Amino acid sequence: MVSPTPIPMPETALTITGLTVAYGSVPVVATVSARFPKGSMTAVIGPNGAGKSTLLKAALGLIPAVTGDVRAFGQPVAKAMPRIAYVPQRAAVDWEFPARVIDVVQMGLYRKTGLLRRMTPGLKAQAMACLTRLGMQDFADRQIGALSGGQQQRVFLARALAQEADLMILDEPFAGVDAATESTIISVLHGLRSEGKTVIAVHHDLSTVPAYFDRVLLMNRRVIAEGATQSTFRRTLVAEAYGNTLLTAIPA
Amino acid sequence: MTDALLHALLFQGGYNAALVSLGAALLGLAAGAVGAFTTLRRRALTSDAMAHATLPGIGLAFLVMAAAGGDGRNLIGLLIGAGLSAALGLFWLQRLTDRTRLTEDAATGAILSSFYGAGIVILTVIQNLSLGRPAGLEGFLLGSTAGMLMSDALLIAGGGAVILALLVILRRALAMTAFDPSHARMMGVNTRAADMALLLLTLACVLLGLRVVGLIMIVALLITPALTARLWSDRVGVVALMAGAIGAVAGHLGAALSLVLPDLPTGPAIVLITFAAFLLSALFAPGRGLIARALARARLSTSVRT
Numbered sequence: 001m002v003s004p005t006p007i008p009m010p011e012t013a014l015t016i017t018g019l020t021v022a023y024g025s026v027p028v029v030a031t032v033s034a035r036f037p038k039g040s041m042t043a044v045i046g047p048n049g050a051g052k053s054t055l056l057k058a059a060l061g062l063i064p065a066v067t068g069d070v071r072a073f074g075q076p077v078a079k080a081m082p083r084i085a086y087v088p089q090r091a092a093v094d095w096e097f098p099a100r101v102i103d104v105v106q107m108g109l110y111r112k113t114g115l116l117r118r119m120t121p122g123l124k125a126q127a128m129a130c131l132t133r134l135g136m137q138d139f140a141d142r143q144i145g146a147l148s149g150g151q152q153q154r155v156f157l158a159r160a161l162a163q164e165a166d167l168m169i170l171d172e173p174f175a176g177v178d179a180a181t182e183s184t185i186i187s188v189l190h191g192l193r194s195e196g197k198t199v200i201a202v203h204h205d206l207s208t209v210p211a212y213f214d215r216v217l218l219m220n221r222r223v224i225a226e227g228a229t230q231s232t233f234r235r236t237l238v239a240e241a242y243g244n245t246l247l248t249a250i251p252a
Numbered sequence: 253m254t255d256a257l258l259h260a261l262l263f264q265g266g267y268n269a270a271l272v273s274l275g276a277a278l279l280g281l282a283a284g285a286v287g288a289f290t291t292l293r294r295r296a297l298t299s300d301a302m303a304h305a306t307l308p309g310i311g312l313a314f315l316v317m318a319a320a321g322g323d324g325r326n327l328i329g330l331l332i333g334a335g336l337s338a339a340l341g342l343f344w345l346q347r348l349t350d351r352t353r354l355t356e357d358a359a360t361g362a363i364l365s366s367f368y369g370a371g372i373v374i375l376t377v378i379q380n381l382s383l384g385r386p387a388g389l390e391g392f393l394l395g396s397t398a399g400m401l402m403s404d405a406l407l408i409a410g411g412g413a414v415i416l417a418l419l420v421i422l423r424r425a426l427a428m429t430a431f432d433p434s435h436a437r438m439m440g441v442n443t444r445a446a447d448m449a450l451l452l453l454t455l456a457c458v459l460l461g462l463r464v465v466g467l468i469m470i471v472a473l474l475i476t477p478a479l480t481a482r483l484w485s486d487r488v489g490v491v492a493l494m495a496g497a498i499g500a501v502a503g504h505l506g507a508a509l510s511l512v513l514p515d516l517p518t519g520p521a522i523v524l525i526t527f528a529a530f531l532l533s534a535l536f537a538p539g540r541g542l543i544a545r546a547l548a549r550a551r552l553s554t555s556v557r558t
Contacts, residue, residue: 062434086438093432097292098488107428110439115424143486159435 011038012074013167013198014059019068021051021058027066029055030222036167036200036215041193043203043213043229047242050220052202053089053171060086060169072167082111085165087156089172095145101155102140105130108162130161135184150181157185168192170201174208186212206250209233256512261505269511271405272397276464276507277500278412280473280522283457284499285419287474288481288492290454292430293447297357300471301345301364302338303458307371307467309337310392311378325388327404331459338455341367395466395519397510404463411460415453419492422449427488464507466519473499476526483530483537502526 014036021029029051036042044052058065061077072080085108105127106119113119131137134154139147144155153173160168168189174182189199189212203209209216209229216232218224224241225232235250261273290299313333318324341363348359375389419426428436429446437443454474461470481494506522538544 057434060438062437081438081440084438086435088432088434092434097431098482098486098491099427099431100486103487104431107431107435107439110424110428110436110441113424115421163439 012036013038013040013072014200015071016055016059017069017071019055019058019070020066021054021063022066028221029058031068032219032223034217034223034226036198038166038198039193039196040215041189041199041201041213042215042217043201043209044217044219045203045206045209045238045241046219046224050241052219055219056086056169056171056200056202060084062086080167083166085160085163085168087153087160087168087170087173089175090149090152090156095147095152097144099144100140101131101136101142101144101147102127104144104155105158105162108159111163127158127162130158131155133161133188134158150177153177154181154184157188161188165197167198168200170199172202172204174203174205206238257508261508268400268402268405271402271409272400272464272511273504273507275405275408275412276397276503276518276522278409278503279457279460279464280477280499280501280503281496282412282415282419282499283461283470283473283503284477284481285492285496286415286450286453286457287499288478288488288495289419289423289426289430289450291475291478292488293426293450295450295454296471296475297360298342298345298451299454299458299474301360301367302342302455303462303467303470304364304371305338305341305367306334306458306462307337307368307392308374309333309335309340309371310389310462311371311374312337314378314389315374327401327407327463330392331462334462335455335459337367337371338458342451342455391466391517392462393466393468394517395461395464395469395510395522397464397507397518400463408460408464411456415456415460416496418449418453422446422453423489423492426450430488464503464518465522466517469519469523472523472526473502476523476530477502480526480530480533483533483540498526498529502529 012035016032016034019029019032020027028049032055044056046052054063057063058068059070059077070077072084077084106123108130109119109123109127112123128137128140131140134157136151136154136158139151144152147155157170157173173185177185189201193199201213203213210233213229215227216229217226218232218237218241220241220243225237233250238250290296310330310333313330314324316333317326317329322329345359345363348354348362349356352359354362378389425436425441425446426449428439428441429443433443436446457474458467458470461473465473477495477498478491480498481491484494485491502522502525505525506518509521510516510518533541535542
């Protein structure tokens with residue numbers, strides 16, 4: 001039953017095949033396979049401990065995987081790394097570190113400066129433009145520890161924007177941020193999508209999934225469902241992932 | 253005495269004394285600047301374990317050199333022994349942390365104390381051997397500029413300059429690795445190499461500091477200037493420069509003091525000066541100092557009340 005002419009596949013930004021990750025001998029991500037088409041915006045959803053952050057970190061090679069193959073833009077991830085930006089959870093770094101907001105954003109330009117090259121006026125302007133895109137231009141000289149949680153999240157996103165990546169992966173970008181920050185961040189992310197970039201985000205607020213994302217990866221250690229939000233974000237599937245049926249706000 | 257101190261400070265205490273002072277200042281500059289990154293990467297205690305782990309190597313190197321018929325006190329020979337022994341300590345520290353349930357701080361304590369204990373035993377054995385004259389290795393515990401040769405001072409000054417040059421080259425990679433290692437790796441920084449380089453730079457400071465500051469106190473010359481500078485600036489580059497400056501002043505002043513008061517070991521003198529700088533900064537630094545914070549609180553409470 002093989003069709004004579006292969007169906008053209010939309011180009012894929014990230015392909016995960018059979019990825020398994022274990023902490024000690026306990027598998028937290030079990031043979032997960034998923035495709036993220038170019039230009040799509042995908043929410044990775046599932047209950048606490050479902051392995052969402054772990055999946056993305058392992059896909060990026062930040063933590064070791066037991067088995068599995070991950071490709072970005074058709075290449076091994078390590079090779080495609082210059083085209084990928086990652087926004088970690090805010091708690092991942094020490095905010096008492098002696099750096100100003102603009103210093104952190106400029107770290108996103110390291111591929112252009114390397115060890116020794118000067119931070120030229122052009123590069124400084126680029127970093128500043130990324131801050132402005134997130135409404136943080138007035139905080140450029142502020143010490144990062146003096147920021148609110150939402151402002152810290154915006155600084156991280158500005159650092160990722162400075163990388164000019166084609167694939168943006170975010171770990172809970174909306175955790176603990178206020179409504180104003182959330183709407184700033186989502187409009188920046190939608191802007192990236194309209195530029196043809198690919199966005200993947202671990203997401204917790206089920207009520208905003210249909211409005212924010214066009215695709216969903218529903219998982220609980222393994223993949224429950226994957227696909228367009230309309231067909232995948234359904235009550236029975238979500239209930240299967242979360243293990244209960246109290247999800248009345250979700251379309252059946 | 254004040255006259256003699258002034259002379260020593262102004263490099264006029266004789267050629268040798270001037271070199272010792274200059275060497276101590278360069279050592280302080282290098283250790284302060286490297287220490288800024290060591291503390292930010294949370295390796296402060298590791299550097300202390302490293303320093304204590306040099307002692308068995310110093311003793312064994314002395315024995316080997318003396319047995320070979322040479323001068324057991326040759327500084328380069330002793331430093332090679334110290335470096336090998338510290339590297340062994342670091343290797344075991346890594347193994348203990350990776351392969352046992354010991355946490356890093358516990359493993360650090362275990363390595364620090366057992367290597368130091370072994371070193372003291374070896375030093376005692378050396379003292380009880382009849383080698384004709386005293387080995388003088390106790391100077392490595394608390395630091396001593398007495399009997400320092402010009403070649404020693406030149407070695408320290410030259411080593412300090414090399415360390416500083418490497419630090420200037422690596423500063424961006426080291427800062428990014430310290431702030432967010434995952435991001436640094438994704439940006440193409442070889443974080444393993446950066447961490448290894450930082451460890452080696454720290455080890456180099458420890459080795460160069462053995463003669464002047466002594467292995468017990470060298471950790472203070474790495475950490476205290478960094479903590480002090482942190483009170484004055486929010487930029488990693490400025491913190492490193494200031495820490496280096498504080499270390500240089502403390503090194504210079506401490507060496508001069510110890511030249512004038514020959515009974516005062518150099519290490520404690522230098523460490524007390526860095527601590528004085530920290531105390532003054534903790535009180536008076538704008539923004540983060542205790543006084544500035546108390547004033548800010550007082551202003552706020554009056555403005556709230558009215």
